[in-house]
């Protein structure tokens with residue numbers, strides 16, 4: 684049977700963790716995967732939504748873990764939540780990252 688693939692498609696910001704803009708990045712299975720380098724500012728006067736295209740094959744009997752972070756310095760970065768994508772997931776889905784009173788929604792697809 685062909686492996687299923689999760690595709691991260693779109694990120695929306697409804698509430699930031701920082702006072703104005705957040706310095707957002709995503710990790711996939713612990714590897715910093717979006718944006719291509721550095722961070723993407725969201726909220727405040729920065730964009731509140733952004734398209735993306737990140738594909739990851741879901742391992743057999745395994746999961747893909749996606750984490751959203753706000754980069755802070757000199758304090759440690761804030762982890763805003765964790766999405767666990769399973770082999771049994773299917774179709775167009777969305778997940779809300781809501782830690783630290785932030786609110787981001789990641790739209791993704793599993794097929």
Ligand SMILES: [Ca+2]
Pocket residue numbers: 700701753754755761
């Ligand atoms: Ca922060």
Ligand SMILES: [Ca+2]
Pocket residue numbers: 701704705706753754755756
């Ligand atoms: Ca920050």
